[in-house]
Amino acid sequence: MDVAIEVMLRSAAVLAAFLVLPLVVGQTEHKTMGHMQGRVGPMYAGGFHGWAQLVADGVKFVQKEDITPYAADRGVFRTAPALGLVSYMMALAVIPLGPGTIAANVPASLLVVLAVSAIGTVGTLMAGWASGNKYSLLGGLRSAAQLVSYELPLLLACASFAMAAGSLSLVEIAHAWTPWWLLWQLPAAIVFLIAATAELQRPPFDMPVADSELVLGPYTEYTGLRFALFLLAEYAGIVVMSLLFAVLYLGGWTGPFDGVLAWVWTLLKGFVIAVLIIWIRVSWPRLREDQLQRFAWLGLVPLALFQVAITAVGVVLIGDKL
Template identity: 70%
Template sequence: MSLTEVTIRSLAAVLAVLVLPLLVGQTEHKVMAHMQGRVGPMYAGGFHGWAQLIADGVKFVQKEDITPAAADRPLFRWAPAVALVPYMVAVAVLPIHPGLAAAEVPASLVFVLAAAGVGVLGTLMAGWGSANKYALVGAMRSVAQLLSYELPLILTVASVAMAAGTLSLGGVVQAWSPWWLLWQLPGALVFLVAALAELQRPPFDAPVADSEVVMGPWTEYTGLRFAFFLLAEYAGIVVMSTLFAVLFLGGWRGPAADHLGWLWTLAKAALVVLLILWARMSWPRMREDQLQRLAWTSLVPLALLQVALTAVGVVVTA
């Protein structure tokens, strides 16, 4: 691969992680507004208020960047970047078309999981570095949530890797067949729930529960640093939705995949995004004890069952 091609692919990955999360954010605002019957601002940019998110971005830029006097300044200031950059790295290896990814990594499945798991360090840094009790409580909740839901997430991904016989995301798509929709269905459900918890999205948003801990680890943040945390959340939605589409929905597989494969991948990921947004508007926040109970008494056993079913299927079809 030439240096020029590497540069183009790297720029494409950066643009994707900056543009796609903004589109997800705009979609969330509009979908939530219509589902709840409160359409909100509809004038920015003209048609349907399409530029409202841009206006919000300009507002964040204009806000003062405040660092609390008692804060650990290096941790406080670097936390938003640590939360966002891992998702930028993960996007780089997600294949959206045959042979099309910003970076070709042999064990790309492991790479994406490792990169996505680093993002929680940004939340922990923000909570610890803020010198705020609400921020620290939110950070501890976030870490406990990650430890609980990382296990079922990895087990379901291991099941798919076992079925495909590879740790390459491109290889998973090549090995995928429609009957996986039934064979891997329990794992797909576990993955979706665990991904919601990893992203701290409702109903698993206890770490940033405004009615309990103000805004959790984000409490002391203002301006662009706060906006970076929001961007990291939406970037995480993009990564997890695309990963779900690749693992369980066949990625670019579909009619005219050689030419329209990228469109199939994005369309499937968009459906998963809408499902994640729908969950926010439909389910109340879970308590911490309910959240932990769901992980250890329901998701982990179901994920282990999926691994067992996959092992049996692999042996029978060998």
């Protein structure tokens, strides 16, 4: 009975975090873009600093009609928006916020996060295929090509962290972290951040949803709450990747007064990375599709392999001193 109650409490905590953290990131994006690009709209809704912008967006999506195109594959079309949400919720459940603050402490949790988080992109591909729209199909194919290209450098960067810690457990990796990692694993951190941004299809890597070319790519035919679910999944992906980066490269909960409130440090570090991802969106123009592929295979993959080689040599020659 106690085990069942504990499972229910952990599940409720993950659900609460999953519902709150993406909305916080979304509100932060509104304010950041409002300040950096002079967008006055998000700064006025509700009065003080546009606090009600998310409420206004929610009301707008609820009021819109839910339309399924006649030529769409109805089952796949309606299932696709939920796939990204489910995958990121599963990933969030195994990311530790503190030494004992984790919903599911499973072995090889790093592999679990990487495996289930990639499913969200499959939802985008399903949406593009099932919409019965040529622009949606092209966007879905671009999304699949982007996943293949950037999943490899992302995995190689994570492999470097795992080799340095000698474990595939996120808890063990966080325990093995030292300040020396900020320099030693810097190339892996750069590769991870760029590849994660590309996997989330965030600008400047948003070619699958390029509005000037493909209307809105895989999401062209989606309206109302189904479209809102895709937006929520995008923000949830930012939360997952930011927290994962904080645990792998920034030591997670390591910091002053990291006792009972250790989880606060993980959230603060993750929030900084989320703001950085938003800042990249505001500051950089969209790449072309050929530039996207070239950057992955000729830039990130060699750099990630170089980092793996450095880590392997360091572990063999110096070992625990690193």
